[in-house]
Amino acid sequence: MTGDGTTRYGYLGPEGTFTQMALLAWSASHEGEAVPFGSVDSALDALRRSEIDAAMVPIENSVEGGVSATLDALASGDPLVVIGEVNVPITFVLAARQGVTLADVRAVGTHSHAWAQVRGWMDANLGRAAYIPTLSTAAAAAGLAEEGTEQGYDAAVCAPVAAANHGLEVLAEDIGDTAGAVTRFVLVARPGSLPERTGADKTTVMLFQRHNRAGGLLELLEQFAVRGINMTRLESRPTKSSLGSYCFSIDFEGHVLDERVGEALMGLKRVCAEVRFLGSYPREDGAQVEVAPLTSDADFAGARDWLHSLRRP
């Protein structure tokens, strides 16, 4: 917390982004101040410099996949950990200044990820409109609202809240090509406290392979399988050293305090060049982990007691 005791939350701004919506959903139950940043990197840098207490950033989208900027920013630099997650349904509108009609639209501004998700609607309804990239969907809306400037586009693809914030008119609602699209956001903090174990937890790690290990990814996945742990996300990311050199960002069910998770992490620590622990935190949906048979804490504790009895007969 800052000097005055208020928690300061950074987020990928400006106001009106889906990230802000994620933070609002979180803040409904957590007091604090919201601080917009121009990029994931700048938000996480501010967090590392202790200028803020936590940062809400997107990590994966059900249509577009992993968010590289977030995955890479967490994978290097001073350690940060995820302490919570929020899933936000993604709904796009086409918004314009008052008086502009669909027939008037010659160019559309939005973030490239949003553009990728509305291409079908655009081809069907605005086939001739040019695409102008913007820094965020909210920035596209803000640009339209600015007096006396010319952005090169007459309509924006953005969140409903961004259109409302800027007094824009909605020309078309729910124009995303994939119904039910969702983006998952994570709240990131500096290490120092570990969210409590709830029984409905996830853990996130980044695994770097040793080059001289045969088997590669298979060997890593066996560390989970042999302890009955279920993965919920796997992304490969280049290590930036050379083409074909990858690391893996993985979410799995369970908490670092779970016995089976602890043993799997130790196994990974041994066989990987590096394991970056990125936090254990409650699932937003509260779904209890289905513990595979024979992998409960009691099973592990029983096995440990038995081992102790063998070692001190």
Added chain:
Amino acid sequence: MTGDGTTRYGYLGPEGTFTQMALLAWSASHEGEAVPFGSVDSALDALRRSEIDAAMVPIENSVEGGVSATLDALASGDPLVVIGEVNVPITFVLAARQGVTLADVRAVGTHSHAWAQVRGWMDANLGRAAYIPTLSTAAAAAGLAEEGTEQGYDAAVCAPVAAANHGLEVLAEDIGDTAGAVTRFVLVARPGSLPERTGADKTTVMLFQRHNRAGGLLELLEQFAVRGINMTRLESRPTKSSLGSYCFSIDFEGHVLDERVGEALMGLKRVCAEVRFLGSYPREDGAQVEVAPLTSDADFAGARDWLHSLRRP
């Protein structure tokens, strides 16, 4: 080929992109006409409609990772196959109109992927410059060169060839944060011919898991491991149906005509919901596949002959 016998190659344009450089490298040994497209999607759509004969598109970058637009465009729609690959070293310059100096630069235009790769240099040398997204690095350069327009930025991050094409002055060379960055491009065609087996081949597939199979990715990777096949790239991509539902884009060593590859593909075909075969083609570097012991064609043929002798005693 088109009516007049000329091969028409599409590429992710405009002129001056790294994709054009990849196509030029390919064309050095292959005659044909080059046709720029505004997006990966539009190039592959034209290919599917037989308006072009092949398309050069980026598939992975050593710093930024897999190119989602390409992976997703190959994963759905009418089948297409990779018939070749080209690796292009990625070198960025900062370019501006004649007379502009580094001190004059208030805003920089470029594609968001390029921006991600020069952030370190920018922070160190142009910390206060704003970032203006553009459709491509070449478009950023082209924008600067246009007479009588105002793009909102005074310098572009682009390939050296784009700066040269547009008569721009290079303010700084080689400004990428990662030395040795490389982008891998693939030449895509409609199915119909299979590149010859060279002994230095790669095969690309997209694997969709069955939901009711325990083991998941581990089971898929075992299909490769049990035949001694080495993977060179693995990317997970959302299937777009729901958060946490993934498919896998995989490159591995060997050609579909290799026995061990054929058996692995049959195994995958059985256990996956869908296997999309995206081609077998020669590696650009010509590195011969190191066939694991006991997995040569002769080993498979010997085993098959033996099996036949058992079945017809």
Added chain:
Amino acid sequence: MTGDGTTRYGYLGPEGTFTQMALLAWSASHEGEAVPFGSVDSALDALRRSEIDAAMVPIENSVEGGVSATLDALASGDPLVVIGEVNVPITFVLAARQGVTLADVRAVGTHSHAWAQVRGWMDANLGRAAYIPTLSTAAAAAGLAEEGTEQGYDAAVCAPVAAANHGLEVLAEDIGDTAGAVTRFVLVARPGSLPERTGADKTTVMLFQRHNRAGGLLELLEQFAVRGINMTRLESRPTKSSLGSYCFSIDFEGHVLDERVGEALMGLKRVCAEVRFLGSYPREDGAQVEVAPLTSDADFAGARDWLHSLRRP
């Protein structure tokens, strides 16, 4: 068959052994002549020399385990194959000459395997009786019945039929320590014909590992697992070259004509130093093989057709 058209079946004799009972069970549905042999080796040697057409020999007992003499005789020498199996419940009686009572018994003769299975009863009821080993349980009974000789024992542990054959009195019935004990016998023939596929089949192999392969037995078992094949028996046997050098005798569900079995056998052929195919034959109990999902012949045929379409686009 022999010259006169009669099938000659060898068996581990003499008359009255459990092996003869197995052969009688088989012969109920197969005509032929029964020829006793003094050992498994001599029966199989006669088979190899074409003096008989088939041989019934024990292969595993539910209490005593694998029958080494049979496993080893099948593992070396000219190839032989199993063409059928018979399970025989093992019931032991204590038999003596007429007039002898339990209180009179000072020493008991029987085969060492039978002795091992009645030790509990003996300790409880004849704790002071000495044990005299004999060549077979039937030989123990025969010895008692011989006029004018002294065998050094006054009672025999044998099959009920052996006691009856030799006019002995049964002092105690069903004296085996393990209720429900069963011995499995196999009918062995020279290669040349393959029993038909019934859908309720077993296959027997002997696997010899390569010394330079890491993973060892695990690698062999994966060849079954990856094709969904269920093992029903695994015995390790020394290769006789040095302590700690083993081969594996394995029964598994399915027939060599099944696609999944064929592919598994080819995989084993590649990775093993030697695979000795010891036959595919119907299960005695007629239990249909539960084909694991995605491993039916149709699944394999579909995958093969698909592979062909990829290879000849």
Added chain:
Amino acid sequence: MTGDGTTRYGYLGPEGTFTQMALLAWSASHEGEAVPFGSVDSALDALRRSEIDAAMVPIENSVEGGVSATLDALASGDPLVVIGEVNVPITFVLAARQGVTLADVRAVGTHSHAWAQVRGWMDANLGRAAYIPTLSTAAAAAGLAEEGTEQGYDAAVCAPVAAANHGLEVLAEDIGDTAGAVTRFVLVARPGSLPERTGADKTTVMLFQRHNRAGGLLELLEQFAVRGINMTRLESRPTKSSLGSYCFSIDFEGHVLDERVGEALMGLKRVCAEVRFLGSYPREDGAQVEVAPLTSDADFAGARDWLHSLRRP
């Protein structure tokens, strides 16, 4: 130890057996009294009743395989543990009373396991001689030496020391079919002390599978593989409940105090119905365990420290 402080060693007797030779080899460095028993069972029973302090019993032979009586006696009943091993080269002689020549031999007495190992020599040199089973090789020799009795055989297959003990003449030396045959004996004790870790240790376990676990033996072997542990012996033994129900007797490299061994044992304890720990003890040959990369105690300790730091940030 017994009341007077002398260690009492039981062994599979009588005098002159290979087991006695194993005990003599052990006793060269350990004081004590040797007590012969008529069977493995009776020796181990005496040990369980504290009538002796340790028992030397055979566990595997390089030609004949595992010794079922020992494996089964260790697998059930009150727990016992192996505290040492001795390997004895097996050399057989054919021995007879003074004056008997090879041409006089009509019948040969010996233990059935020994008979199996000299069958080749017998077929070549004494093809017509009958085989008379005896309780042990030493008993065969002793029988010949007994005055005034008739054993039904005129020559014995036994160890050279047994022939010498009984004043027999050696008709033929080194008649075993397999050169270099070795039997491995283990010294068994009641639990209570654990042999020190030497870096050249073996551990013996008996594993009982759960019936409802898919994967079976493969799952068990993975517990070793994932910790880089090398197995040196695997025997399947029937559980005696039904045909096809097995447990596994396994020796592997390492000591229960080794970290990797402890973790593997805990994993087995969880997934097995029962794990019977049968001791960690120094290898007779003193060969240091080759610890697989990344599986040393230091690797495990480092991983554990790291895990603790994650759990208490």
